[in-house]
Amino acid sequence: MNKPAGNGGTERHSTGAWLAGIALLAVLLAVIFFRTPEVPFFQDLPHMDLFRRCFFILFLCMALCLYRICRGPTPPDRAVAIDILGIVIVGFCAILAIPTGRSWYIDIGIAWALQSFIGALCLAKHLEGKRFDE
Amino acid sequence: MAETAGIVFIVMGLFFDLFGCLGLVRLPDIYNRLQAATKCVTFGTCSIMFGVFLMKGFNATGFKALLIILFLVLTSPVAAHALARAAHISGVKLWRGSVIDRYEEDKGKKE
Numbered sequence: 001m002n003k004p005a006g007n008g009g010t011e012r013h014s015t016g017a018w019l020a021g022i023a024l025l026a027v028l029l030a031v032i033f034f035r036t037p038e039v040p041f042f043q044d045l046p047h048m049d050l051f052r053r054c055f056f057i058l059f060l061c062m063a064l065c066l067y068r069i070c071r072g073p074t075p076p077d078r079a080v081a082i083d084i085l086g087i088v089i090v091g092f093c094a095i096l097a098i099p100t101g102r103s104w105y106i107d108i109g110i111a112w113a114l115q116s117f118i119g120a121l122c123l124a125k126h127l128e129g130k131r132f133d134e
Numbered sequence: 135m136a137e138t139a140g141i142v143f144i145v146m147g148l149f150f151d152l153f154g155c156l157g158l159v160r161l162p163d164i165y166n167r168l169q170a171a172t173k174c175v176t177f178g179t180c181s182i183m184f185g186v187f188l189m190k191g192f193n194a195t196g197f198k199a200l201l202i203i204l205f206l207v208l209t210s211p212v213a214a215h216a217l218a219r220a221a222h223i224s225g226v227k228l229w230r231g232s233v234i235d236r237y238e239e240d241k242g243k244k245e
Contacts, residue, residue, distance in 0.1 A: 009227070021159075021160075025156075025208070038172055043245060045139075047141065050141060050145075053141075053146060054145075054148055057148050057151075057152060058148070058151065060152065060155075061151050061152055061154075061155040062155075064155040064156060064158060064159050065155055065158060066159050067139055067159055068167075074164060074221075074225055074226050075224070076217060076220060076224060077164050077220035078166050079220070080158075080164060080167060080168050080171065080172075080214075080219075080221075081158060081166060081216055083172075083213055083214070083217060084155065084158055084172070085156070087175050087176060087179050087206065088151060088155070088175060088179070089212065090179055090202060090206070091147065091151060091178065091179040091182045091183070092210045094179075094182055094183055094186045095144070095182065095186075097182045097186065097195065098186060098189060103190075103195040106186070106195055106199060106202070107198065107199045108204070109198075109202055109203055110198060110201065113202060113205050113206060113209070114205070115220070116146050116213075117209040117210075117212075117213055120213035120216065121212075121216055123211060123215070123216065123217070123220075124216035124217050124219070124220040125216075125220070127217075127220035127221065127223070127224045128219070128223045128224065129223070129224065
């Protein structure tokens with residue numbers, strides 16, 4: 001299990017990729033802020049414009065985490081991104097609980113936080129090269 | 135008044151989440167990514183939860199949000215520490231601009 005993994009953080013970003021990333025992020029944020037798409041299952045409560053924007057910004061966060069999970073050069077990178085994705089999803093459940101008026105989304109958030117923590121610890125044990133009962 | 139304060143907390147938490155995930159994508163090394171993403175995203179989600187608590191008030195939903203804050207503050211540093219230790223043990227190198235590695239020195243002393 002103790003193989004020398006990956007290139008150890010020597011990933012280089014060229015200037016073109018940097019500018020393309022900034023442009024993509026700016027376009028996505030502009031779409032979210034100025035032309036917010038409709039979310040069909042939100043009820044017609046006050047502050048709905050705000051909550052639609054919150055919904056799509058958290059989607060953007062999850063997309064960034066998924067990019068790191070797909071691209072990550074080493075296995076611990078993917079494990080860290082999975083842990084962060086779990087925490088973002090807990091916040092997403094809380095955001096869903098208010099505009100839909102269904103408070104059981106927060107229960108899903110509690111369960112997801114528990115499972116995400118245990119999963120992160122199991123991944124860490126596996127990366128150290130130990131068995132799960134040590 | 136409570137709704138306005140809740141919205142302020144939720145927006146603050148959203149910005150922390152967004153910048154934390156941006157650091158997860160942008161930074162060069164797993165240790166840098168871990169220290170950017172874990173703290174920002176944990177605090178951002180706690181802030182969102184506190185905003186939900188302020189908007190919902192003192193009922194079952196609000197107290198569940200407070201319970202999630204307590205749980206995240208307790209568990210997230212533990213998971214981050216375990217992952218960083220596992221990454222170091224499994225042999226991921228530091229970024230070439232890093233200046234010091236205390237854990238490697240400590241491992242050298244034990245042997």
